[in-house]
Amino acid sequence: MATAKDADRVRPALTLSKEELEVEVPEPRLNWMNQWREWGVRVKPGKKGLTLGSLNVGLYGEIPMNWPDRSRNPRGAIGVTGTPPVAIQIKDKVDLWAPCAADLYEEAIQRRWAPATDVDWTAIHPLPDDVERAICQVCTEICQYAIIDVELITSWQHQMAYGYHEVKQFLATTSLDATRRHEAFRKRALVNGGGLGYEGPCQVSRLLLESRGGWTETVTGLTLVRGLFTQVMIRYLTRFAYNGVERKIYECVTQDLARLLTYGIEHIKYALAHAPDKQGSVITTLAIGFRMFNRDLRDPVLREALAIIFGGGIAGARSEGMHVFYEMLDEYVEELLGACQYLRLPVAMEQLPTVFQKDKRQLPGE
Amino acid sequence: MDQQLQNGSEFELDLGWMEKQGEWGTHAEPSKNGLTLADIQVGSYGDAPVESRNLSGRPRGAISRPGSMPIGNYTVRTKSEIWLENASFLYEEALQRQWSSATDIPWDTIEPLPDDIEQAQCQMATFLTEVEFVAGDVPSRWVSQMSPDFYEARNVLMAQVMDEARHMDVFRKRALANGGGLMRATGATSGFVGGIDLARDFTEMSSRLHLSGEGAVLTIFRMGELMAYNDAEKAIYRLCAQDEARHVAFGVMHMRYMAANAPERREEIESYLDEAESGMLTDAANPAGQLNQTSESLSIMLGGGGKYFDEGFRKLVSIRKRQLQEYQKRVTSAGFGDRFKNGRSRLGQMLENVAN
Ligand SMILES: [Fe+2]
Ligand SMILES: [Fe+2]
Numbered sequence: 001m002a003t004a005k006d007a008d009r010v011r012p013a014l015t016l017s018k019e020e021l022e023v024e025v026p027e028p029r030l031n032w033m034n035q036w037r038e039w040g041v042r043v044k045p046g047k048k049g050l051t052l053g054s055l056n057v058g059l060y061g062e063i064p065m066n067w068p069d070r071s072r073n074p075r076g077a078i079g080v081t082g083t084p085p086v087a088i089q090i091k092d093k094v095d096l097w098a099p100c101a102a103d104l105y106e107e108a109i110q111r112r113w114a115p116a117t118d119v120d121w122t123a124i125h126p127l128p129d130d131v132e133r134a135i136c137q138v139c140t141e142i143c144q145y146a147i148i149d150v151e152l153i154t155s156w157q158h159q160m161a162y163g164y165h166e167v168k169q170f171l172a173t174t175s176l177d178a179t180r181r182h183e184a185f186r187k188r189a190l191v192n193g194g195g196l197g198y199e200g201p202c203q204v205s206r207l208l209l210e211s212r213g214g215w216t217e218t219v220t221g222l223t224l225v226r227g228l229f230t231q232v233m234i235r236y237l238t239r240f241a242y243n244g245v246e247r248k249i250y251e252c253v254t255q256d257l258a259r260l261l262t263y264g265i266e267h268i269k270y271a272l273a274h275a276p277d278k279q280g281s282v283i284t285t286l287a288i289g290f291r292m293f294n295r296d297l298r299d300p301v302l303r304e305a306l307a308i309i310f311g312g313g314i315a316g317a318r319s320e321g322m323h324v325f326y327e328m329l330d331e332y333v334e335e336l337l338g339a340c341q342y343l344r345l346p347v348a349m350e351q352l353p354t355v356f357q358k359d360k361r362q363l364p365g366e
Numbered sequence: 367m368d369q370q371l372q373n374g375s376e377f378e379l380d381l382g383w384m385e386k387q388g389e390w391g392t393h394a395e396p397s398k399n400g401l402t403l404a405d406i407q408v409g410s411y412g413d414a415p416v417e418s419r420n421l422s423g424r425p426r427g428a429i430s431r432p433g434s435m436p437i438g439n440y441t442v443r444t445k446s447e448i449w450l451e452n453a454s455f456l457y458e459e460a461l462q463r464q465w466s467s468a469t470d471i472p473w474d475t476i477e478p479l480p481d482d483i484e485q486a487q488c489q490m491a492t493f494l495t496e497v498e499f500v501a502g503d504v505p506s507r508w509v510s511q512m513s514p515d516f517y518e519a520r521n522v523l524m525a526q527v528m529d530e531a532r533h534m535d536v537f538r539k540r541a542l543a544n545g546g547g548l549m550r551a552t553g554a555t556s557g558f559v560g561g562i563d564l565a566r567d568f569t570e571m572s573s574r575l576h577l578s579g580e581g582a583v584l585t586i587f588r589m590g591e592l593m594a595y596n597d598a599e600k601a602i603y604r605l606c607a608q609d610e611a612r613h614v615a616f617g618v619m620h621m622r623y624m625a626a627n628a629p630e631r632r633e634e635i636e637s638y639l640d641e642a643e644s645g646m647l648t649d650a651a652n653p654a655g656q657l658n659q660t661s662e663s664l665s666i667m668l669g670g671g672g673k674y675f676d677e678g679f680r681k682l683v684s685i686r687k688r689q690l691q692e693y694q695k696r697v698t699s700a701g702f703g704d705r706f707k708n709g710r711s712r713l714g715q716m717l718e719n720v721a722n
Contacts, residue, residue, distance in 0.1 A: 025679045028662045033482070110469070137383060147424075155510035158507040168502075187401050198383045202431075209439070307379075
């Protein structure tokens with residue numbers, strides 16, 4: 001093998017035929033040589049290897065507020081002009097950026113997992129019928145959330161300008177995360193004598209898929225409504241896990257979702273800092289989101305299934321299980337309001353539908 | 367259950383949903399590779415419909431809710447449009463073989479290279495970064511329009527989107543790791559008619575992307591040893607080739623399924639192949655094609671420097687031949703081998719002109 005020093009002399013062999021050896025070689029034009037915007041870059045690997053973020057040096061680290069170029073010119077290269085444009089809609093940094101995207105991208109790769117082999121599928125045993133049915137129902141709904149997440153993120157990724165490749169790269173990890181989430185919960189539903197259940201109500205999903213106008217608004221619904229709720233729900237499912245299979249899935253999915261939430265919240269923060277007029281549409285999206293979520297919550301299925309899991313069966317669901325469900329909802333609201341405070345969004349408990357308000361909610365026996 | 371319903375309690379439960387469940391009593395068993403997608407194709411859960419009526423994004427096999435709104439934007443709803451027989455395998459393999467461009471490439475083995483070779487590497491890396499963008503974004507857009515009833519195929523494409531993100535970044539990393547930088551973009555993937563972006567049909571897109579486009583790139587990555595000057599570059603090409611082989615396999619297997627299950631579309635597919643072939647050597651998206659920016663940088667890399675350009679160019683010609691031969695094998699394996707015998711394909715003629 002050639003080393004750098006003798007590179008110009010020794011090359012690995014490729015046996016050429018007589019004909020190939022006689023090929024007439026055209027005079028090279030070499031008109032592409034010595035053409036760059038910045039040369040002499042030597043990024044060295046650090047503690048975490050050679051990371052995407054570490055490439056942002058000199059001109060390559062200049063990430064402008066607007067990227068009008070609708071071609072696939074890599075940031076920092078000499079661009080081509082005069083080619084038909086690619087269908088890119090998001091061309092402003094404020095509409096997609098989060099400073100942490102490059103790091104989250106590398107973290108996603110480091111923390112990759114495979115449901116087939118990282119979960120010990122033998123660490124499961126038959127459960128009482130009501131509990132198995134409840135778990136399978138929750139799996140079904142989480143699968144559906146994940147399917148919608150995939151469709152949602154993939155419908156946006158290609159519309160984003162290439163100058164902001166860090167975000168596009170990160171989104172590729174999140175849609176694979178969601179793919180794996182669907183896979184893992186489907187596998188859980190089919191492994192222990194159960195099956196899939198009844199499909200979930202669709203209002204929040206509708207909000208997500210129909211918010212086609214702005215990625216920031218989509219991210220608001222995806223992270224603060226759907227994502228954060230799913231995260232809190234999985235935290236509670238972890239507390240009430242029935243076996244090692246579930247615990248492992250919840251643990252891995254929690255990590256995946258944490259990255260999505262971090263990106264989402266940091267993107268909203270960035271957007272609001274650089275375009276304060278976005279605050280109105282973010283708040284409106286949230287208000288619509290809660291209304292949609294409220295409609296979904298009127299449906300008893302997810303609530304009852306979770307209560308059965310938390311209460312250890314139907315009997316326990318009626319008392320303890322349901323109380324845990326509402327405790328979980330309160331925890332979600334608390335974290336949501338915390339996130340709003342962090343984002344300086346004037347959202348208060350009183351503005352939420354009553355089901356989210358601990359004091360106003362009517363529970364039996366209270 | 368009824369008895370339990372009658373027990374007095376604080377909360378009233380409906381529990382009607384407990385009767386609305388998909389096939390029950392499923393015991394998927396892990397196999398030697400863990401619990402794979404193939405292992406959960408149990409009972410009705412293994413049946414992908416010929417036509418999908420799922421418009422609300424429910425997982426296949428779940429019971430549909432009559433009041434659900436058709437929120438899914440699925441233009442791909444026919445099995446033959448998307449299906450392939452080994453999707454489960456390709457997806458599981460993709461998850462097992464994910465790698466990190468940050469930590470799985472021995473970046474510290476890169477040492478300064480002669481200027482012409484570094485420039486050639488950086489030009490090629492610039493080009494590859496650019497084409498990896500299209501290979502990720504286009505499948506991603508298609509996934510958003512595919513019924514989840516065909517989730518196995520969707521999953522393989524999602525893994526591809528992830529692979530391409532990594533390819534894009536590994537070549538950017540290479541360009542910025544050794545005293546060089548990015549050079550001039552080529553515009554190879556712009557919105558030209560017949561390009562990967564613009565296909566209005568999934569199989570048409572797949573024939574351009576998976577079969578001819580990525581097929582050509584796969585041949586080059588497989589020859590990576592010939593263009594690598596250190597272990598880092600060798601690892602880059604080897605790992606990318608592994609990923610590309612799956613992407614190409616998707617295209618071949620999908621076309622095979624299509625040929626067998628939608629014979630009425632054969633002629634249409636032949637015309638995609640006509641178009642793909644006509645562009646194989648002229649298309650700027652083939653790094654070994656006729657665009658001088660890429661073919662010259664490859665020749666310098668293959669030859670071992672500008673001084674040995676002739677030797678490098680002859681190797682390039684040999685690689686072009688291999689690209690065409692491998693393409694022929696893939697198309698034959700997809701069930702369209704007749705075109706090479708009945709005079710429809712121009713491949714024979716192209717093999718004679720590879721040196722142009
Ligand atoms: Fe690739
Ligand atoms: Fe690829």
